[in-house]
Amino acid sequence: MSTLAPERKPETQQDGQFDRRALLVGVGAAAAAAVGVPLLRRAWADKASVFIARNQRYDGPLEQTIRDGLTATGFDHALIRGRKVxxxxxxxxxxxxxxxxxxxxxxxxxxxxxFRNFGAEVxxxxxxxHMRDTEMALVESGMQDALDEAGLRFVDLNYSQTGWIKNAGRATxxxxxxxxREVLEADLIVSLPKMKTHHWVGYTGALKNLYGVIPGIKYGWPKNVLHYAGIPQSIYDINAxxxxTISVVDGILAMEGDGPIMGSAKPMGLILVGTNNTAVDATLGRIMGFEPSKIEYLNLAGGRLGPxxxxxIGQRGERWRDVENPxxxxxAPQLRGLRRRGVLVT
Amino acid sequence: MRGQWAACRWYLFDDPHERLLVPARLASPACTACDDRTDRMSYLEVVLDRLAASDVCGYQAGAPAATEPTAVAALALLAHGRIERARRLTERLLEMQRKDGSLGIDRVHALPGWPTAWAILAWRAAQSSQGFDPAYVLAYERGRDWLLGVAGDSGDIVQWEGHDVHLRGWPWVVGTHSWVEPTSLALLALRLTGRGDSPRAREATAMLENRLLPDGGCNYGNTIVFGQALRPHLQPTGLALLALGNQADTTDRIGRSAEYLQRELNDRTTTASLSYGLLGLAARGAYPDKANAWLRAAADRTLARDASSYKLGLIALAALGPDCPLVSGNWDAAPTSAVEVGV
Incomplete structure (x- = not known):
C-alpha cells in the first residue's frame, strides 16, 4: 500500500515490442564506445537533424511545411503506409x-x-x-470541432485500457x-508540443509532452507519481x-514567463520538425535562449536517446541562430543558470 | 421552481423520484413546472433506459467495465428508483472488493484504490433502497476502514505559498500528495455513511477549504504557484462544494466558488463539469432554474457522441438537484453501521 508506483502488471507480448527499443539504446551506447566520437558524431548528424520553418501561421500552408520538414530530416514515409500513428x-x-x-x-x-496522405492510420x-473532464479540454482548446471537421478519432489516454511495460530508462x-493500449499498439508516436517555458525544469518540448501518454486513472491528476519519482528522471524514463517517436513543435504562438500554464503569449511563427526528439528539444532550447546541457532531462537524454x-545536430531549413529569441x-532558484547568456526574469 | 411544483402536487408528486415516472399526459398545460417536468422526462427516461440496459459500465461506450462508472450508474439507477437494474451493478462492485476493503480502477487493476469512495456511496444507497442487506453494510464499512487508513503524503514537501501541505486529505495514488477530487470523494463517502464528524473528515474539510482559490473555485488542488493564482475548473469546484455540503463559509471562498459555478455553467458546458457543477450548486442551495435545459443539452451530446455510462449516470444524478441523495444525504433512516443492526 505504501508504494509510489502503480502495481506491476506484466504483459509479455507488449514487453517484447519494447525490448527492441531497449536493445537498440544499449547497442547504440556500446557502438559509441567502440567506434569513438567522430564516427558517432557523423551518425547522429545523419540521423538527428532538425528542421526549422519561420513565418508560419495557423491559417497558412502547414501541411506543406510539415511534409517538407519530414522529408528534410530523413523521414521515410513509405515505411509508415498502413501503420498506426x-x-x-x-x-x-x-x-x-x-x-x-x-x-x-x-x-x-x-x-x-x-500522415493520412502517407497512407497511415491516424x-x-x-x-x-490537470483535468479529469477531457471533453472540456477538447472543447476549450478548439480541438473537438477541428477533429470532428477533419474526421479524426480522439482517444482519451487518461481512461484507456492499459498495459504494463518495463522501464527501459531506469533513471527513476x-x-x-x-x-x-493505443500507445502500446502505435507504430509511431508524433509528439506535438507547444513551445513554452516551464517553471520547474526551464522549458518543455517534445520529450516532456509525452508525459501526457501516462494515464491519469493510474497515476492521478496531476500525475503525481511521476513528480515523486522526479520530473526530469521520469521524462527520460518515459521517452526511453x-x-x-518523432515530433512537430507548435512554435507559432509560444509561451514565455510562468509556463507551462500561466505564462504570457510570445509570437514566434515557428514550426520545428525532427525525427529525434532529444535533438528537437535541444534545438528548441537554443532558440529560446537556454543551454540544453543545463536542462536536467536533456542531460539525461543526451547521448542516450539522441544528441x-x-x-x-543537423540543421535543416532555417538556422536556429537566425530565429533565436530568448x-x-x-x-526562481531552480531556473537560474539555465541560459546560455544572461538571465531574463519577469 | 419548488413553489410551482407545489401547485400541482395533487398530481402525485409527493415522492420526488416518482415525478419522473408520471406520464407526460398528466402534466398540467398551465404549469411551467409541468412543462419542465415533461421535458425532463423525455431525456431522463432515455438516459435511464440506456443506463439500465448497460451490462458493462465504462468511461466510454464499448469500453471495459470500470469501478467508478459502475458505481455512478448504480447510484443513478437507485436514486431514480430503478432498483432491480441497479442491484447487478452493486453486486458487481461487491465482487470487485479486495481483501483489504479497497477497489481498484477495474477488475484487472487493483491499484490505485481511489474509486473505493464511489463504491462506498453506491453500497450505502443500495442498503437503503433495496431493503437492509448486511452484505452492503459490511462492504462499505470495510471500504471505509481502508479509506481511513490512507492519507495524502506531505513528508518531504516544503511549506510553500500556495496551500497548507500538512492538511491531510486523500491522494489519487497512495504515497503521493492530497488532491481535491479524491479528497472530495472520500469526504463525501465518510459524511454520507455517518462519519462526517470524524477527525479525518474534519481535516479533509479544512483541506478542501484551504485549496479553494482566493476568488473562488478550485482546480485539481494547487492554488498559488510562484505568486500567481491558478485558474479554477468547474468539475473539481462542483465536487468540492458537494463534499463540503452545508459547511459554514467562514472565509467567503465557498460562496465565491458557488458564484463562479453560477457564472460559468451553461448549456454548452461539457457533461461531467456541468453535472458536478450542478450538484455543487445544489449542495449550496443554489440549483439554477435552467439546470434541466442544460442537462438535456448535455444528454443529447453524450448520447450522440459516446453514450458513456459514467456521463449518463452523472446527468441522472445532477437532474435530481437538491433531491439527489449525494446532496441531501437523505437515503432514509437506515442504520449506518453493521454494529447498529447487530451484524
Missing part, C-alpha cells in the same frame, strides 16, 4: 483565455493530414494532466509504466520506454 498534442489544461498554453488544432490537423490521443525507481550538442523566465 498516434498524434499527441499538449492539452494540459486548455482554456480559450490562454491559447499559448496548448497545441493549436490547426497544427494537429495538418500533421494528421500529412488517431489523436491525449491524457490531460519505477519498475515500469502503464501505457494506454516508448516506441518510435544535444550543437555540432551533433524567452523570459520567472525568477
Amino acid at each position: 498516434l498524434l499527441k498534442p499538449n492539452l494540459v489544461e486548455p482554456t480559450k483565455k490562454c491559447p499559448q498554453m496548448t497545441t493549436h488544432p490547426a497544427v494537429v490537423v495538418a500533421v494528421a493530414n500529412v 488517431v489523436v490521443g491525449e491524457g490531460p494532466g 525507481v519505477l519498475d515500469g509504466f502503464h501505457f494506454p 520506454t516508448l516506441p518510435k 544535444i550538442g550543437d555540432g551533433l 524567452f523570459t523566465l520567472i525568477d
Whole structure:
C-alpha cells in the first residue's frame, strides 16, 4: 500500500515490442564506445537533424511545411503506409483565455493530414494532466470541432485500457509504466508540443509532452507519481520506454514567463520538425535562449536517446541562430543558470 | 421552481423520484413546472433506459467495465428508483472488493484504490433502497476502514505559498500528495455513511477549504504557484462544494466558488463539469432554474457522441438537484453501521 508506483502488471507480448527499443539504446551506447566520437558524431548528424520553418501561421500552408520538414530530416514515409500513428498534442489544461498554453488544432490537423496522405492510420490521443473532464479540454482548446471537421478519432489516454511495460530508462525507481493500449499498439508516436517555458525544469518540448501518454486513472491528476519519482528522471524514463517517436513543435504562438500554464503569449511563427526528439528539444532550447546541457532531462537524454550538442545536430531549413529569441523566465532558484547568456526574469 | 411544483402536487408528486415516472399526459398545460417536468422526462427516461440496459459500465461506450462508472450508474439507477437494474451493478462492485476493503480502477487493476469512495456511496444507497442487506453494510464499512487508513503524503514537501501541505486529505495514488477530487470523494463517502464528524473528515474539510482559490473555485488542488493564482475548473469546484455540503463559509471562498459555478455553467458546458457543477450548486442551495435545459443539452451530446455510462449516470444524478441523495444525504433512516443492526 505504501508504494509510489502503480502495481506491476506484466504483459509479455507488449514487453517484447519494447525490448527492441531497449536493445537498440544499449547497442547504440556500446557502438559509441567502440567506434569513438567522430564516427558517432557523423551518425547522429545523419540521423538527428532538425528542421526549422519561420513565418508560419495557423491559417497558412502547414501541411506543406510539415511534409517538407519530414522529408528534410530523413523521414521515410513509405515505411509508415498502413501503420498506426498516434498524434499527441499538449492539452494540459486548455482554456480559450490562454491559447499559448496548448497545441493549436490547426497544427494537429495538418500533421494528421500529412500522415493520412502517407497512407497511415491516424488517431489523436491525449491524457490531460490537470483535468479529469477531457471533453472540456477538447472543447476549450478548439480541438473537438477541428477533429470532428477533419474526421479524426480522439482517444482519451487518461481512461484507456492499459498495459504494463518495463522501464527501459531506469533513471527513476519505477519498475515500469502503464501505457494506454493505443500507445502500446502505435507504430509511431508524433509528439506535438507547444513551445513554452516551464517553471520547474526551464522549458518543455517534445520529450516532456509525452508525459501526457501516462494515464491519469493510474497515476492521478496531476500525475503525481511521476513528480515523486522526479520530473526530469521520469521524462527520460518515459521517452526511453516508448516506441518510435518523432515530433512537430507548435512554435507559432509560444509561451514565455510562468509556463507551462500561466505564462504570457510570445509570437514566434515557428514550426520545428525532427525525427529525434532529444535533438528537437535541444534545438528548441537554443532558440529560446537556454543551454540544453543545463536542462536536467536533456542531460539525461543526451547521448542516450539522441544528441544535444550543437555540432551533433543537423540543421535543416532555417538556422536556429537566425530565429533565436530568448524567452523570459520567472525568477526562481531552480531556473537560474539555465541560459546560455544572461538571465531574463519577469 | 419548488413553489410551482407545489401547485400541482395533487398530481402525485409527493415522492420526488416518482415525478419522473408520471406520464407526460398528466402534466398540467398551465404549469411551467409541468412543462419542465415533461421535458425532463423525455431525456431522463432515455438516459435511464440506456443506463439500465448497460451490462458493462465504462468511461466510454464499448469500453471495459470500470469501478467508478459502475458505481455512478448504480447510484443513478437507485436514486431514480430503478432498483432491480441497479442491484447487478452493486453486486458487481461487491465482487470487485479486495481483501483489504479497497477497489481498484477495474477488475484487472487493483491499484490505485481511489474509486473505493464511489463504491462506498453506491453500497450505502443500495442498503437503503433495496431493503437492509448486511452484505452492503459490511462492504462499505470495510471500504471505509481502508479509506481511513490512507492519507495524502506531505513528508518531504516544503511549506510553500500556495496551500497548507500538512492538511491531510486523500491522494489519487497512495504515497503521493492530497488532491481535491479524491479528497472530495472520500469526504463525501465518510459524511454520507455517518462519519462526517470524524477527525479525518474534519481535516479533509479544512483541506478542501484551504485549496479553494482566493476568488473562488478550485482546480485539481494547487492554488498559488510562484505568486500567481491558478485558474479554477468547474468539475473539481462542483465536487468540492458537494463534499463540503452545508459547511459554514467562514472565509467567503465557498460562496465565491458557488458564484463562479453560477457564472460559468451553461448549456454548452461539457457533461461531467456541468453535472458536478450542478450538484455543487445544489449542495449550496443554489440549483439554477435552467439546470434541466442544460442537462438535456448535455444528454443529447453524450448520447450522440459516446453514450458513456459514467456521463449518463452523472446527468441522472445532477437532474435530481437538491433531491439527489449525494446532496441531501437523505437515503432514509437506515442504520449506518453493521454494529447498529447487530451484524
